[in-house]
Amino acid sequence: MNQINIKVNGEPFTVSKDESLETLLLSYQVNLNSVALVRGGQVVPKTLWAITPCEADDEIELFGVVAGG
């Protein structure tokens, strides 16, 4: 069983076991410098993305910047 199921912004997603958060983000084609990643309600600092693997049933939320006053 090399695949695990996670959720990203509420939508189901399948990743390889041991895939890092950074690799996951790259698959979303987002600019890594303009995203915040929250896992299980906690902000995961950018410096940890490359060394933190996704885990089964992770609920990941991605946030970015939008126009506002």
Next chain:
Amino acid sequence: MLKIADTVFDSRLFTGTGKYACANTMLAAIEASRSQLVTMAMKRLDFHSGSDDILRPLQGSNIKLLPNTSGARNAQEAVFVAELAREVLGTHWIKLEIHPDPKYLMPDPIETLKAAETLCNKGYVVLPYVHADPVLCRRLEEVGCAAVMPLGSPIGSNQGLATETFLKIIIDQAKVPVVVDAGIGTPSQAMQAMELGADAVLVNTAIASSADPILMARCFAEAVDTGRSAYLAGLGKVSAVAQHTSPQQAPLTAFLD
């Protein structure tokens, strides 16, 4: 020169990035405004709808970015949004705004004070958006806020300085910069805020929703400069009765008596 925390600003006009028809107009309007501090919001990414990248061009300029906590309904959520913003933008500056009521967007004073204290203790430079409440502004100053941002009238309403009497008290008492935020709808209202002695104003809707945002941004920049100069020059006293401007002597036509 305006100084907030460790940063000096040449311009006393702060602007927002919301409500523009497109990113190019927004960038051109911000440039015309000469603003050196612009606000933005945080949002959960939506992979199904494309949106203009407003961040990249602004990051390439010398404009300071001020993320806000809009969308937070209480202190805990606001602190969380501030952490997200710091992660994305690498800034510990935060415009603290907590307005759970969607109709009037009135800032919640209790949650704002609570969040301000937490964020200041965590080392953030906190600029809280609040009602024009002189007591609350003092309390926010006491917990360490770098500035206070009282409202002129409801956000985006263009109603001007409905809170003028209280803004004057806040300006009189404050030991931190006072930025009049929200409700400023015309350049003359921005000028009025500056004449009262506000340290800066934050304008978004009035510029962004104008038919020519770039021209309007320039008008606001000029109005803010003029209002500041008038404040420094010192406004004349207001009097209930007329005061002669011509020399008072025996009546000019006394010889006719």
